[in-house]
Amino acid sequence: MAVTIKSPREIELMREAGRILAKTHEELAKNLRPGMSTWDIDHMGEEIIRSYGCIPSFKNYNGYPASICVSVNDEVVHGIPHKEHFLDEGDIVSLDAGVIYKGYHSDAARTYGIGEIDDDAKKLIEVTRQSFFEGIKFAKAGNHLNDISAAIQKYAESFGFGVVRDLVGHGIGSHLHEDPEIPNFARKRKGILLQPGMTLAIEPMITEGSYEVVWLDDDWTVMTEDGGWAAHYENTILITEGEPEILSL
Template identity: 65%
Template sequence: MPISIKTEKEIELMQESGRILALVLKELENYIKPGISTLEIDKKCYELIKGYGCRPSFLNYNGFPASLCVSVNNEVVHGIPDKEHILKEGDIVSLDCGVIYEGYHSDAARTVPVGEISEEAKKLIEVTEQSFFEGIKHAKAGKHLHEISEAIQAYVESFGFSVVRDLVGHGIGRNLHEEPQVPNFKQRSRGPKLAPGMTLAIEPMVNAGRYHVYWADNNWTVLTRDGSLSAHYENTVLITDGEPKILTLL
């Protein structure tokens, strides 16, 4: 499939989709506290998205049973919300969510602390977030995709953390997943040349330990093989003639 270049109208719709998603994630971040279940967070997410007149991108996507991926501690991504899974002080929780506004998707993720967390966990969240911003310094028309990937990996590894290799970011628009794939690690090829109107979901997934992961029996949830903590930070990004535009930040 070719990489879709969005029209002005499509960009407007994606901007609104992204704005709504940013509001939803901000409310969810404020909602997180010790003692609530991951299912409660998902229910809150569904209500918020519906309240904005949108639909959740993830609900029933390839059979995923929730509006939100809630991944705790050593869960990397695609944690399935569960009424038995109660958050406790010291946990870190990744919230990964998508919104459909008038047929256009946005996709973003944040990792947030539950109460007081360890210094290592704080550093991991910080480095994961900043690695995204290191990457998008290269998200400019005329550059190649691999420059984003390399910048993310170099920054993460400079702190002794590792970038997950089995999962990557992606193009986004009328579909949740479009071309191109957006790895967070160095590639052999330069990848496509970036052009104005491309929209990418750039999403570093970073482990405190080694990068190896495995899939849980539910075939969705991905966990660190060594049991180390993992963090996830993602935004939907528009390539322009100048600086990139982050569509999922307030």
């Protein structure tokens, strides 16, 4: 699949998908509290998405059983919600969700603290979020994909954090995952030339310690190998003639 340039109509549909996803994340954030289960979060998220007449992008995607990926503490991404998995005061939780609006996807992730969290956890969440914004400073027509990746890595590693290598961001549109792959770390080649009309899901996944990860037996949940905590921040963006437009904020 080549990298697609979206038409004005397609961009409009993706703007709406992004707007609804941003609202979904806002609603979920307001309701997070100690004692709720990861299943509660998923159930609520699916209800919100469907209340806008949209379809959750993740539900049954390649067999994934839920609408919201709920990843707690040392779970990096793709945590499967369970009724018996409860959130505790001091936990951090990454919520990754997608919305299909009239055939077009948006994809975004946020990491939140549950109740009072310690300073180390706050720092991890903040640096992960900021690394996204450091990256998209380079998300301009005429730059190359690797400019984004290198900026994310440089910022996160300047705080001593790890940048996950086994998972990457991606193009997005009428499919949840489109070309190109978007690493959060520099590679030797420059990558594609960025052009107006490209839509990208950029998603730093940052760890407290080593960047090495392992997959659980459920074939979905990705955890840090050393047990350090991880944070995830993602938005769907549009490359324009000037500054990038964030569609999911």
